[in-house]
Amino acid sequence: MAHTLDPTKALHTWSVFRTMGRFVAPGSAPSGVLTENTSGGGLDLLELPGQLAEHGFASAQLCHFYLPRTESAYLAEVRDAFDTAGVDLECFLVDDGDVLHPDNGEQQQRWLSGWIDVAEQLGAPRVRVPAGDQAPSDETIALSARRLRALAAEHQGIRVITENWKSLLIDADVTQRLFEQLEGEVGLLIDTGNWTGEDKYDQIAAVAGRAECSQVKARESAPGVLDAVDLTRALTVLRDVGYAGRISYVYAGTDDDEWGRLDEMHAIARTVTG
Numbered sequence: 001m002a003h004t005l006d007p008t009k010a011l012h013t014w015s016v017f018r019t020m021g022r023f024v025a026p027g028s029a030p031s032g033v034l035t036e037n038t039s040g041g042g043l044d045l046l047e048l049p050g051q052l053a054e055h056g057f058a059s060a061q062l063c064h065f066y067l068p069r070t071e072s073a074y075l076a077e078v079r080d081a082f083d084t085a086g087v088d089l090e091c092f093l094v095d096d097g098d099v100l101h102p103d104n105g106e107q108q109q110r111w112l113s114g115w116i117d118v119a120e121q122l123g124a125p126r127v128r129v130p131a132g133d134q135a136p137s138d139e140t141i142a143l144s145a146r147r148l149r150a151l152a153a154e155h156q157g158i159r160v161i162t163e164n165w166k167s168l169l170i171d172a173d174v175t176q177r178l179f180e181q182l183e184g185e186v187g188l189l190i191d192t193g194n195w196t197g198e199d200k201y202d203q204i205a206a207v208a209g210r211a212e213c214s215q216v217k218a219r220e221s222a223p224g225v226l227d228a229v230d231l232t233r234a235l236t237v238l239r240d241v242g243y244a245g246r247i248s249y250v251y252a253g254t255d256d257d258e259w260g261r262l263d264e265m266h267a268i269a270r271t272v273t274g
Contacts, residue, residue, distance in 0.1 A: 175207045
């Protein structure tokens with residue numbers, strides 16, 4: 001029997017990084033992967049849910065670094081903005097932190113725990129944290145499992161999930177080994193753009209069936225031109241393995257017209273999702 005993908009129009013808010021003025025809040029990117037930027041000029045976070053709704057999005061995954069403040073009163077405003085706009089906050093994304101750091105792993109675990117507190121106050125049902133940014137080995141996989149399970153145990157009011165991402169989860173085999181040790185206490189977000197080898201579709205297919213959320217990236221076949229073949233194939237893999245979560249679009253291309261490219265992604269996706 002053919003499986004049907006969730007038709008909800010959803011996105012990962014990295015897709016509107018330029019629209020948000022490339023804002024990265026102070027203290028939100030300790031690894032230096034993102035450069036802190038508060039110069040302004042972009043869309044205010046409290047206005048983002050309304051813009052999402054105006055562009056037809058009913059669901060969003062929110063990047064942690066867009067939050068200029070984390071006091072409870074402000075988080076209540078953000079939560080109310082999503083509620084008022086009728087946009088579901090599917091997942092709060094903590095885009096930094098390394099629980100496997102050889103010197104600061106425990107400190108990074110505590111830092112991530114603080115952001116999970118933020119996710120809970122926002123009312124998000126899920127929070128995605130990185131599994132680790134060190135090379136896979138029996139030791140690093142086991143340590144990641146212990147620390148992720150500890151975070152989940154500490155925050156039982158929210159579903160903690162991780163992603164096939166960064167230096168630890170480099171392929172399906174490592175991902176499966178980690179999830180065997182997580183024993184269902186932590187979930188998976190599958191990102192179709194994080195693995196890039198020739199067998200990437202097979203790699204995605206091997207683990208996507210267990211995923212609860214997705215991020216479906218649009219690659220470019222030329223500057224400003226979406227690779228419709230790659231996007232269609234990635235979506236088809238998710239459909240064929242029985243993935244049951246939402247399809248959250250990720251536009252990370254070169255065109256400043258992020259909304260336009262997201263609409264183009266949606267049109268391509270509709271050929272698969274129906």
